[in-house]
Amino acid sequence: MDLDLFTMERYQSLYWHEVEYDLSESGVRPMSIRDLLGPVADAEAFMATSLGYPLSEGSAETRANIAQWYPGAAVENVTVANGGSEANFLTLWSLLDQGDRLAFMVPNYMQGKGLGRAFGKGVDTFSLRHSEGRWHLDLDQLREAVTKKTKAVMVCNPNNPTGYVLSEAEMDAVVAAAERVGAWIVADEIYRGAEVDADVASPTFWGRYDKVVITSGLSKAFAMPGLRVGWMVAPHKMISKIWERHDYTTLTPSMAGDQLCRFAMQPEVRENIFARTRSIIRANLPAMEGWIATHDDIFTYVRPAAGAIAYVDYNLPVRSGALVERIREQASVLLVPGEMFGLKKGKGLRFGFGYDIEHTMKGLARVDEVLAEIREEGRAAP
Ligand SMILES: Cc1ncc(COP(=O)(O)O)c(C=O)c1O
Structure with a gap:
């Protein structure tokens, strides 16, 4: 390869x-683990966690708590991996076959482009541009980049490196472009929750279209990169396919990651972290x-x-x-x-x-x- x-x-x-x-x-x-669990946490209970294998897809409680952050999602729409990077890897590996093209927003975290070229046939980019002190999506380029050969359209929103959050109209345009050719949308939303001015999380692509995979994790907005927890939210059939591929990479999340993620994703704790x-x-x-x-x-x-x-x-x-x-x-x-x-x-x-x-x-x-x-x-x- x-x-x-x-x-x-x-x-x-x-x-x-x-x-x-x-x-x-x-x-x-x-x-720290102490910051997360809080000053009155029962540290002994955490120390007693048995370091056996957790469920390969993440425990039901962890997945249920993650699902709550995506309106309309349920436990069967979630699977857990090691970091956002493994989530992106498993998703693109599951989606792209050799004849498939990936439409990819730039600037971006370039893992998707590298994997798009490796797993698929090639990558077509479309740009964020800025003028008059504001970023915007180049809609003409988006239309050109998404063709009948496109299997997936990948965005990073909120965006790395610009910190830009797509407007509702731009999100609609991404959905329309994907829908026109029946492509999937892969939305890496790992910075969602780290808003500069707003006190509510940026909008998610989840629920806007039936062929969406969200990739995310605890590394950025949740301030826990060393825990190595990531997840995917997708229609159940796609989650099953991704989960099967996980058997070939790291099998399961870590037990500590699964347990601490379950705790962190309780709605009140999650909002405190944000x-x-x-x-x-x-x-x-x-x-x-x-x-x-x-x-x-x-x-x-x-x-x-x-x-x-x-x-x-x-x-x-x-x-x-x-x-x-x-x-x-x-x-x-x-x-x-x-x-x-x-x-x-x-x-x-x-x-x-x-x-x-x-x-x-x-x-x-x-x-x-x-x-x-x-x-x-x-x-x-x-
Ligand atoms: C957009 C984006 N996705 C994924 C990752 C990787 O996340 P993780 O450290 O959870 O593997 C990063 C890390 O910088 C990132 O910026």
């Missing part, structure tokens, strides 16, 4: 733990935006609607991969370049701001030095 390098994950795997300032992370400061995530985002974003504003002669920035990530386009004579590499080497700060989100010529940078903001600002001060140097070089050039 011809498999593209998943450049962003590879880059992060190599360097996130080696730099002094890792601003490549897209989530918020993780919760309140924590949103309060971190709201506390940190002004400092991040203040810093971005000091570069408004070279940055074009659109405020995210969700997620602890800020994306800027920049106007400097250097490609994003090379710029990020220079910043890493000179300043020991790790960012993610626009190139790694499918924007080949895009001169963009993604900054994570969901962790210790004072530490983040120190990292950004180092980025200032590199940017100043590049400007100097530009002025010195003939």
Whole structure:
């Protein structure tokens, strides 16, 4: 099988733990097990959890609690995996055969594109664009990308890296495009619940069309990436197919993951977790935006609607991969370049701001030095 390098994950795997300032992370400061269970939790009861195999599809209670977050979904519409990444893997593996094409929104987390090329026949992209301080979906490109050969249309909503949330009209357009050719929609909604301004979760694709698979998990809005819990919500027949494929990857979630996910997905606990995530985002974003504003002669920035990530386009004579590499080497700060989100010529940078903001600002001060140097070089050039 011809498999593209998943450049962003590879880059992060190599360097996130080696730099002094890792601003490549897209989530918020993780919760501890104690934060999750609460100060009066019976820690002994948790310690007594038997580390046997959990049910392969996740326990009925865990799946029921996940289903509650998707109006109209029931236990049989849910199966649990190890992380959102395994959810995406199992879904695309289950959906795509060799003659099938995937229509894929960019910019995006590029796992879907790599898997679309590996499992299917090829990938057709359609874009998010920004103008006048607002992102929007290019509807003409969407129409062109979705053809009779398209088996699935994949979106990431809320979007990584832009933090954009599709409007209702844009969601309708994605559904209409898929419906026109009988394609599936795969909606990676792992940032849903991490809204910057709103106190309610962004809309889900679940319930808008009968051929929808939602992929999600506890890693981003739920602040528990180390638990490695992901899930899929889909019509029962598709869930059965995905579950069968799970037998070939990791068999089951972990027992700790299943149990803690059951606890986290109780509606009241879930909303408390989102309140924590949103309060971190709201506390940190002004400092991040203040810093971005000091570069408004070279940055074009659109405020995210969700997620602890800020994306800027920049106007400097250097490609994003090379710029990020220079910043890493000179300043020991790790960012993610626009190139790694499918924007080949895009001169963009993604900054994570969901962790210790004072530490983040120190990292950004180092980025200032590199940017100043590049400007100097530009002025010195003939
Ligand atoms: C859109 C998106 N989906 C999935 C993942 C992977 O999630 P997990 O860490 O739960 O495997 C990420 C991680 O960055 C992501 O941004």
